Amino acid sequence: MADDLLTGTGPETYDASSIEVLEGLEPVRKRPGMYIGGTDERALHHLVAEILDNSMDEAVAGHANRIEVELNADYSMTIRDNGRGIPVDPHPKFPGKSALEVILCTLHAGGKFSGKAYQTSGGLHGVGASVVNALSDSMVVQVARNKELYEQRFSRGIPQGPVQKIGAAPNRRGTTVTFHADELIFGSHRFKPARLFKSIRSKAYLFSGVEIRWKSEIDDGETPREAVFHFPGGLADYLKETLGKSATYADQPFAGTVDFQEKFGAPGKVEWAINWTPARDGFIQSYCNTVPTPEGGTHEAGFWSAILKGIRAYGELVKNRKADQITRDDLVTGGCALVSCFISEPEFVGQTKDRLATVEAHRMVEGAVRDHFDNWLAGDTKSAGAILDFLVLRAEERLRRRQEKETARKTATKRLRLPGKLVDCSATNREGTELFIVEGDSAGGSAKMARERTYQALLPLRGKILNVLGAASSKLGQNQEINDLCQALGVGIGTKFNVEDLRYDKIIIMTDADVDGAHIAALLMTFFFTQMRPMIDKGHLYLACPPLYRLTQGARRLYVADDAEKEEWMKKGLGGKGKIDVQRFKGLGEMDAKDLKDTTMNPKSRKLIRVTIDEDEPGETGDLVERLMGKKPEMRYQYIQENARFVEELDV
Helix, strand or coil: CCCCCCCCCCCCCCCHHHCCCCCCCHHHHHCHHHHHCCCCHHHHHHHHHHHHHHHHHHHHCCCCCEEEEEECCCCCEEEEECCCCCCCCECCCCCCCEHHHHHHHCCCCCCCCCCCCCCCCCCCCCCHHHHHHHCEEEEEEEEEECCEEEEEEEECCEECCCCEEEEECCCCCEEEEEEEECHHHHCCCCCCHHHHHHHHHHHHHHCCCCEEEEEECCCCCCCCCEEEECCCCCHHHHHHHHHCCCCCCCCCCEEEEEEHHHHHCCCEEEEEEEEECCCCCCEEEEEECCEECCCCEHHHHHHHHHHHHHHHHHHHHCCCHHHHHCCHHHHHCCEEEEEEEEECCCCEECCCCCEECCHHHHHHHHHHHHHHHHHHHHHCHHHHHHHHHHHHHHHHHHHHHHHHHHHHHHCCCCCCCCCCCCECCCCCCCCCCEEEEEEHHHHHHHHHHHCCCCCEEEEEECCCCCCCCCCCHHHHHHCHHHHHHHHHHCCCCHHHCCHHHCCCCEEEEECCCCHHHHHHHHHHHHHHHHHCHHHHHCCCEEEECCCCEEEEECCEEEEECCHHHHHHHHHHCCCCCCCCEEEECCCHHHCCHHHHHHHHHCCCCCCEEECCCCCCCCCHHHHHHHHHHCCCHHHHHHHHHHHHHHCCCCCC
């Protein structure tokens, strides 16, 4: 049985000793992505949210009214509240340890499971603070309780000693947490004052009974070094500020708050604010127990359901028959909404709490908002009429587009006109198809040979496309490259864009790994962002990652993406014989079909970057694109001056 397939492969033994058990906080350091969603900039800022949420829970429970957030000169964070303070007495289950140590060093230890200590809280799992502790190279917790001040220090989740009494604190109460994120986990990522400032300000809007003080030792040139946030007007103020001077269909937003205890006999409440505008895309920001839920959930669904039923009922009242055509999609276009609910025992999807799953929240939010909305529409007929007309127009436009699409399908003689340079794939179904937008004909030649013709299509672009931000709309229609691109994708631009019409599943920008290539990719992304935004939101846009070098040592061959990785392999060697031969690819056209296929086009071995929009506030990305790609060079200079000190590598 020498040829037995099951002999001689894999590890020698796989038995009980192969099974590892990670104890304490080890799993967090091993797999941070499971607890905070990764090790990127967003995950780093999520650490602050975890500690701040604990202080907010104290405030919402009525035990604290002031929270201080400080960014220190060494990029450590200090968060201080005047709540009850974390208990420091010995824990009944672990007599040798204080409750403070148990909370910070044990996963799933906290005061929010039974509902006795907190009726409504953002914290649920008893995981947040201990995760921050595990991912910080230094963490100091001070607790002022019973007029005494206690302190305990940690490093990477390990206590550096027991809780110590460090003195009297006659006029102080609450918890102070100072932590410094571990560079072994987060690498070169640092806290950004602007991002922290925005997320902290939005927290203060969510609970009118709290005052949040912000202080930063680091000056980024645009964020205030000190500020105090206290908003008695809550979400209505927040919406007015977000919309700024944009024209709106209602003079005042539809806003309100309802206590669930009074209406449904359950703890909690909901607060909301919404207005419609023709001046910008709609958005919804939802929160549950002050925790942002960017993916929405049951509270958001309940809110839209109340608004939809309310507007249809009003249409019926004023005898506008077309109101029945309005759907949730029409509400969202141009509808700028904020929804914040507080409920006991919320159920979220995952530790980063991106989506609420509590079934009850849908019923309670819908019931609370619906009554108020009916009264508001009846009380302000001018605004109600303007909103209804706008929504009916949106619905008619949507139905007309659907009709056009069906007609186009029915017309047997209608042939699809495709641009001459497009090398199409043979698949008839959109599922799994890919369009590579390549730079120049020479790259197109290698890519043509390297592609999988059943599902991979190619569109070579001649040089740099038009910067759409500075161009007039008439120019867009006349530009050949843009026309070719729209024809290949099967869609219109701007308001005529419909994501359902896309002919391909993945649109992949494949440019050279140099400055010009990056510029072309930036121009294309600007075009897609301004003219075809839903394509990015639905996750159809990607960037290819072609290698910069090919290293060869004897029979061993390796592709690397940058200089740092090249240097690392040059030191280590590839495991082959002789000298390492280095080939630098000046562009995709220099790669042969095999190189290109293995590194950039084959789904089994390539690396793709998905283009996503990560914004703390609606409109933030649009402002940045305007600054960097718009017609005003002084804004670009300003941005370069502000961010030049963060540049670590220059390609000159």
